[in-house]
Amino acid sequence: MNTEQILAVGRRTVELETRSVEGLQAYLNEDFAQAVQAIFHCKGRLVVSGIGKSAIVAQKIVATLNSTGTPALFLHAADAIHGDLGMVQENDIVLIISKSGESPEIKVLVPLIKNFGNQLIGMVGQTQSFLAHQSDFVLNTTVSKEACPNNLAPTSSTTAQMVMGDALAVCLMEMKGFNGQDFAKFHPGGNLGKRLYLRVKDLYVQNQRPAIAPDAVLKEIIISISGSRLGVTVVTDSTQKVLGVITDGDLRRMLEKESELTSVRAEKIMTRNPKQIGPDAMAIEALDLLRKHDITQLVVVDTNQEYLGVLHLHDLIKEGLL
Template sequence: MNTAPTPFDPARALALARETFSIEAAALQTVRDRLDDSFARAVLAMLATRGRVVVMGMGKSGHVGRKIAATLASTGTPAFFVHPAEASHGDLGMVTAGDLLLAISNSGESDEINAILPAVRRLGVPMVAITGKPQSTLAQHAEITLSCAVDQEACPLNLAPTASTTAQMALGDALAVALLDARGFREHDFARSHPGGSLGRKLLMHVHDLMRTGDALPCVAPDTGFIDMMHVMTDKGLGFAVIVEDQKPAGIFTDGDLRRLLETGADLRALRAREVMHTGPKRVRAEALAVDAADLMEQHRITSVLVIDDEGRLVGALNTNDLLRAKVI
């Protein structure tokens, strides 16, 4: 029988939110204090796996399992999620003899998971279980069991999986962290598996990937007349001209230099590039990270930087617009 909804009470909602945090924090503390050598054995088993870590779980545990599989895969441990109900109808073929099964079930009595345990056993696939019931069917089939048991759920009815799924998630994260440390997994490894993310762009994008080259460069000789140099600057649209001598950048003249020169009242038509350039333009190597070029520009409050090779010859130029388009900054 349906009952009338309780009128919304902001104070009660806030109190329940705080109680939820308290219950789940206490659950995590309990799980942490209960960790023993079985956790280390689980990590060692995953490290020894020649294939992949296959994660399974039903319902809310399944949602947690998908996240755990994604976290493992992105931190150096090949892993994927298989829905246990689909496994009974053909998807078990994704599991090979070199894999390891990470099965998640708070009760340890999920029919869909338990139905495939004999087949997994015949494959000789080792199994790690995350369950709240150490005496459950799932735990009895597993070589290693990690307990996610909690004293109570955060749900006021003590029914909806809340604290228990938080505990499962934390155990999965703990496994991933221990594994990435044991594998020597570092920032560049993470970037390679996240090429579309901001960290990937910062750690994988090099200056030579973004720099302007060839005819796009506003290059002039030292004896180039001022007006001709202005035509080159306007045509290339980078806000500067680089004065090149013997293929090396001898100096640079920028839009800012032009504004300052105009204030002097000098006869611009009589000037040559070498007379107005300033020496020592900022340079970076083509193989440098684009983020390092961005840091150089920010440090010196400039919008462009010249790119040189190992011999100091000009090979390109980079400005903040290039970095913005690549989402490096």
Template sequence: MKQFKQLALNVINIEQQAIEEIKQYINDDFELACQLMFNCTGRVIVIGMGKSGHIGGKIAATLASTGTPAFFVHPGEASHGDLGMITQDDVVLAISNSGETEEVLSIMPVIKRIGSKLIAMTGNNNSNLASISDTHICIKVSKEACPLGLTPTSSTTATLVMGDALAVALLNARGFTADDFALSHPGGSLGKRLLLRLSDVMHTDERVPVVQSTAKIKDALVEMSLKGLGMTAIVNNNKLVGLFTDGDLRRILDQKIDIHQDDITSVMTEKPTVASAEMLAAEALKIMEDKKINGLIIVDENNTPIGAMNMHVLLKSGII
């Protein structure tokens, strides 16, 4: 129904406006919040109830994965023992759109007694939560996307965006790198793309296709068939002098070539693209994509082949 499409577009337009509105709150209070979290020697404890709690959980996860140790504590559980997880070295980020959420306010005296620094994130500068905090980040929006003005929509979007702003500001301040990110995301293709090096996936030792520069074309074809990588390195005194691939074979088929008599050096590719064992597999993938090649020979500092890999190897490793 067209009505559904229009209603959906209205929601997006209202929430876009909400994001524009909260830009004004990137101010000195936001700066102080970042400083408190940056200087924190413990963890950032995110607290929120209901929809704010759901958003708070995501903010805590984003902080934790970008270099700021953090976790979420449910305010209801906090008053029944989980407050023991909070220490004076921690910074508490308390989220409440109204700033008057009873479950959150009820544990604030204990937070203050523990000695933790308190950052409030609310839509009301004059709220009780804002007034007792060390700094307050405003997330006030002019209207909810819900036509009844009741369901948290624009306000939760604004909170999520502000949380991302905190996390990314801290990420940059800490000098957090892609390698750091990968250490907290070792599973799945993301971690593999960021962490795997060619030394982890390449074929080595007897599995590396190699023939001498004195070999005939037929010898190279036999080696390619045995090693199954669609190519072979050509060496002279253990130094790489060329490469012969399936693509090279196709290109010479219409030439007057005698595979039994002609030397492999007459048809090989000289000075082929090579890689080092320490190169990231993702980097090697980009090289192959840019050069439109299917494999790479890995050489050491003496230009001696020590490994080989192709797209199929990367596919099996989960990089692709």
């Protein structure tokens, strides 16, 4: 295959799967709404099961539900009928995913679930199948054609299943009022977690606190900037209120213009009204502020506008937020 042929196949695949997802909108019916309500009011967990590629989709749906506040667990349909059915407890709801709804393992598993008395949700691509007829609620994921050229390999169908699972999860999030702080509780690790819980006060305290008086001379300014390794020093008054900042860039610009250096004082060359942030602000807010104003440092102040320290862009880079 040449480049054009490869691109044509790729575009056809995307188009077919896009149509499958768009078609799901027509299948979001009363059964879908009742299934969401049942899961929301469930006193147990949502047990999600499947066979083959549907089992892989089931695992992804379980991961999404758990991370968004809905307790869920995965049960492989083949393992279920060989001992793992004990995972299903009295108050659980079971969601079984199957394109055909006629797989042998599914036909064995469904009556067992029904005998247990658990509510059964069937996510199925054949609404006249065994699974569909046995389910309390049917989530229709019928697709007109697989993206596979032989119309055999699960492609469009598994995409539809994935999207239907996301629709369930998002509806449940909305009903639970699941917000960013809740999300952070379940994602404490990695860069995503840091974006959700890391605050300015977790970072700036690791840095030195460079400060000088407004009448500080050039030597004092240079020592303060160099000593902190933050590229800046903060000019404060006797009550620790911030008057301005002097960066190494300010120094270079001053040296280009001034010929008499003995008369240089901090208040003469400082930048007034520097960008400030509170210690309880989210680190990601600090990053947005730095980007917006194209700067590398923020002055951290408390509620009384007293100087606490400096947050540097490198602090955020080190934490993987950039």
